[in-house]
Amino acid sequence: MAEAEIPYGDALMAPFWEGASKRELRVQRCLGCGEHQFYPRPFCLACGSGSLTWIVSSGRATVYSLTTVRRAIAPEWTPPYVVALVDLDEGPRLTTVIVGEKPASIGDRVRLAWREREGLPPLPVFEREE
């Protein structure tokens, strides 16, 4: 990929956004200790190893916390909408939005969905499992 094409000009995040454009939610896995981490770093926070790879997450997660935003602050989000922190089964915690008709609560199981964006890779969002 030519340098100018790296999304956001952020080389370390490029594999994540390349994955997102294929609807793959990628996180880093340490080749030394096996821990997963996200956002990416050039070393493992758990063991200090510099050998890491990217894996595709199962997209299964548990809601850690959430809030319904009632005020319009961003043109692409129409209130009310639910911003959440979710814990991926692999370990890392992400900020996301809960989409879909089914209301979610803390502790609920959620699964990966995608939200299209104009001129940017799709954004990983989540919806409540049955």
Next chain:
Amino acid sequence: MVALAAREALDEAGLTLRDVDGLFVNYMGEGGTVQVGEYLGIGPRYSDSSDLGGAAFEAFIHHGMVALAAERCDVALICYASRQRTKKSRRMLPPSGGSDSYAPDRTSLTDQLHTTYGIPSPIGDFALIAARHMHQYGTTPEQLAEVAVAARRWAELNPKAFMRKPITIADVTASPLIADPLRRLDCCLVTDGGGAVVMTRGDRARDARKKPVRVLGAAEYHGGWNPPQMGDLTVSAGSESGPEAFAMAGVSPNDVDVFEPYDAFTISIVMAVEDLGFCKKGEGGAFVSEGHLGPGGALPSMTSGGGLSYCHPGARGLLLLIEAVRQIRGEAGERQVKDVEVAVAHGIGGCSIGSTVVLGRG
């Protein structure tokens, strides 16, 4: 405003701007030490504009104490002023909303992975914290509201407070939700404001025009910037900075006569009383409901009316120190707490920056 505050504080200390050789300013106001130093005509030989948000000022006491002890400066001026209300510069969640309020820099990790989800900052982050605290410990909206009511009761006694009309628990829980579970009256004000504090070594402080106050202990901690990276959201940085500051001071939470915690949001106070050891973890909601924080309570807290009702100029950590000093000196007028020997100022910044200062009589 920063010049007026600096000159008044230095006058109380029996000093002038020419004596200042250490300068501590947080960037959230009208510039850092370079800009404010130029304005005041100070070329400091020791300076610090650490980016610790509202917690910067208690941390500046910590840093100033170390710099003074190492004789890297002799007179430290900690000052701050912001006209954020006049300038309408608090933009992430303006009352009117609208697209012009949102101009993200999409390149930082925070913007790529957090802000992009439309989370208002900082209230959305504190809403996530509050929701988790409620889930984990059963904290209720009414308990959060107790904090806002206690702050307002103090503000009724402070003629300089921005909001002085009495409020009830029901007023708070009926105010509009902004980011669940936080409502408008769970949130601090947006005001102009500023202040200044002068620090020097004990030998020099003896010559002060007003009675000096002694720094007994100071400590700071930060646990990250992005909420998903912060681990247990219900534990604040005060769980680290509080015990360390108390240990340095040789006092325990039981010895504290006045508590000045940073009330950015009502949940901040519930967590502060837990994490600084005034009650057990998870019992902060019950503790604030027992009436301890308000006038006449066992732990008079937010005695100026706090950021919830008195003044919140973007970063109010400096105002916590000033109120603590006034309470120790007996200068707090109608809101004066009796016989204050030990006062604690506890600043927070971002979601996981904390800094604690224990002050005693000089």
